[in-house]
Amino acid sequence: MPDFAECCDPAELLDLSGRKGLVVGIANDRSLAWPAALHFRQAGADLAITYVDARTKPFVAPLAERLEAPILLPCNVKEPHELDAVFDAIARRWGQLDFIIHAVGSVPPADLHGRLTDCSVEGFSDAMSVSVHSLIRMAHLAEPLMKGGGSLITLSYLGGERVVENYNVMGPVKAALEATVRYLAHELGPANIRVNAISAGPVMTRAASGLTGFSGLLDATARAAPLRRNIEADEVGRAALLFASDYTSAITGEVLHVDAGVHVESPVFSARTKAKTEESG
Structure with a gap:
């Protein structure tokens, strides 16, 4: 058994040197995927960055340059060939992939702002x-690119577990x-591929600004x-950096709440949220 001096360096830092990561979901410098990308790069990882379309590219390209990203490609996930092209580029350039952060979500405004009861089949789909x-x-x-294992990370929210006023269709x-x-953690575990979610508290991003009463929710x-x-x-x-690193090598299928603990206060939270969102109207 090694002693403390042999196994634990008090100056130990997370190190992703030599690792390759894909970041999907940066829209601008207020996106939750952006600080994750910064931490990945600061830890030594090489990154592939995507943007949705020509309209968002001017906001994402300067950030990709700051990250020294060798791969910057369009990726509207509604277009299967664009996602395929991203992975083809990664395979050609690196031949491997070690982690992904998936930070994308979309719903038509009419369905987001209306009741779940009234959601259209098109909006839900x-x-x-x-x-x-x-x-x-x-x-x-x-x-097939994670030959030695890897980490998939996605972003969720408490509204997937409990009713949060005005979250509507995005809750289900x-x-x-x-x-x-x-289920992905179960299926990919034998290949040493971990799959986890970060349930983030509310942060003022472009997507969040579309929610009714968001200031009241905050x-x-x-x-x-x-x-x-x-x-x-x-x-x-x-938290995303932690999931991309070996420090979470035995954690998979987890939903990690990064929300200042509000998930443990759900009865009070629900009542206060409803009152505040109604006030902010």
Whole structure:
């Protein structure tokens, strides 16, 4: 048995040198995937970065340059050939992939702002395809590149576990995403591929700004959370770095709450959230 001096360096740091990662979901520098990408790069990883379309490329390309990303490609997950092209490029350039962060989600505004009861089949299908099936497709394409194992990371939210006012159709969608994490973890575990989700507290991103009463949700979260505050995007990024590293080598099928603890306060949180969102109207 090695003693402490032999096995534990007090100055030990997470090191992803030589590892290759794919970051899907950066829309701008306020996206939750952005601080994750920064931490991956600072830890030594080489990154492939995607953007949705020509409209978003001007916001993403400068960030990819800051990351010194050798691969920058369009990837609208609604277009299967674009996702295939990304993985083909990774296979040609690196021949391997060690981790992915999947941070994409979409739903038509009419379905997001309306009741789940009134959600259209088209809106529901679109939300499930973009938010959930895209992770399944990435797992399928990544498996042959993760020859020595790997890590798939996705982003979820408490609304997938419990009712959060105004989250509407995205609640069932995130619930499906979290179930998908568990099933993928089961299937890919023998290949040493880990699959985990980060359930992040509310952060003001472009996607979040589309939720009705979001400012009230932020206020209610800060009041109800045990830490009495909202989270910072960088805290999600650090959690993603942990999942990409060997420090979580025995963790898979997990939903890690990075939410200042608000998930343990759900009865109070639900009541306060409803009151605050109604006030902010």
